[in-house]
Amino acid sequence: MLRACRPLDRRLSTPPTTLGKHILKHRVELGLFQRQVAEQLGVDEASVHNWEAGKREPELRFLPAIYSWLGYCPVNLTPSTLGARVRRQREANGLSRLALAACVGLDSTTLWRIETDRNRAPTARVLRIVKTLLAEHD
Numbered sequence: 001m002l003r004a005c006r007p008l009d010r011r012l013s014t015p016p017t018t019l020g021k022h023i024l025k026h027r028v029e030l031g032l033f034q035r036q037v038a039e040q041l042g043v044d045e046a047s048v049h050n051w052e053a054g055k056r057e058p059e060l061r062f063l064p065a066i067y068s069w070l071g072y073c074p075v076n077l078t079p080s081t082l083g084a085r086v087r088r089q090r091e092a093n094g095l096s097r098l099a100l101a102a103c104v105g106l107d108s109t110t111l112w113r114i115e116t117d118r119n120r121a122p123t124a125r126v127l128r129i130v131k132t133l134l135a136e137h138d
Helices: 019-030 034-041 045-053 060-070 082-092 097-104 108-115 124-137
Strands: none
Touching (some): 019 045, 034 045, 082 124, 097 124
């Protein structure tokens, strides 16, 4: 017996609030099957299904490909703090906190403090690194 599916138009009747819903909306607009999107993103079809259904969030390493495929970054477009801007850039580039810290010459705890706005008085060196990082991506 076939299980009942929610009507697609009902799932798309409200603005997307999750990355999975953005993927679903864009896929439907393009008239693609989940398998086709999976091929374009370099993932398996089950991943696309799980993202769209809200069962899983995409892994960090897939975010650059997803944002490129969507043509925009749908999450937190205008972060209000320096830390949120750093985190958005890190995630948009598919980097772990450890990987970014190593690239810019910080330890991951310092980067965590910056991203969570717990580094109340960063040193001039740390501020210079963060501002350089953001200037390269803004």
